[in-house]
Amino acid sequence: MAQDKWSAELRPNINFATQDIGNADLKTGFGFEAAVGYRFMPHLGAYVGWGWNKFASDTPSFPGTGNTDFEMTGYTFGLQFIHPINNSSLSYLIRAGGIYNHIEVENDAGDITADSDHGLGWEIGAGLQVDLGSNWNLRPQIGYRALSRDIEIGNTTTDVDLNYISFGVGIAKIF
Structure with a gap:
């Protein structure tokens, strides 16, 4: 195992909402995450990052008429455990952490109608980490994210839960 402790990862995602928001039928979403990690023990490290994820709805929803998009953007942080599988180029990866995000609701014209x-x-x-050589790794992962926030529309405050299952394949450079 190399003595390199830092990593940088870019991971595009495809997302599946576990529930709708109000009367908005959320379609399959997409997005990406960018993160930096620091390994402080042989298999355990911390990560911080930023992400953007979007879910479309072609149903008029509570903030207006026409198609509505729900975007969740913000920061990620937590711990990740990466351990080799036998003497192969594969390792398993487990991560858990927090998100500090917000939900924006956008109309057909791209205007933010609620935040x-x-x-x-x-x-x-x-997920897995596949060693590609030269300190490059492929990281296919499945995850779950949960965020509950209040959105104010006019004089009405609505509790919104944006929870989703995410599948992504990241590329990471160890340095």
Whole structure:
């Protein structure tokens, strides 16, 4: 195992909402995450990052008429455990942490019709790390994210839960 302790990862995601928001039927979403990690023990490290994820709905929803998009953006942080599988180029990866995100609601024209402000949520994930050589790794992962926020529309405050299962394949550079 190399003595390199830092990593940088970029991971595009495909996302599946576990429930709708109000009367908005959420379609399959997409997004990406960018993270930096620091390994402080042989198999355990911390990560911080930023992500953007979008869910479309072609149903008029509570903030207006026409198609509505729900975007969740913000920060990630937590711990990740990466352990080799025997003497192969594969390792398993487990991560758990928090998110500090907000939900924006956008109309057909791309105007933000509601914003939840940032708040804390949580995430868990598991996957593999495949050593590609020259300190490059491929990291297919499945995860779950949960965020509950209040969105104010006019004089009405609505509790919104944006929870989803995410599948992504990241590319990481160890340095």
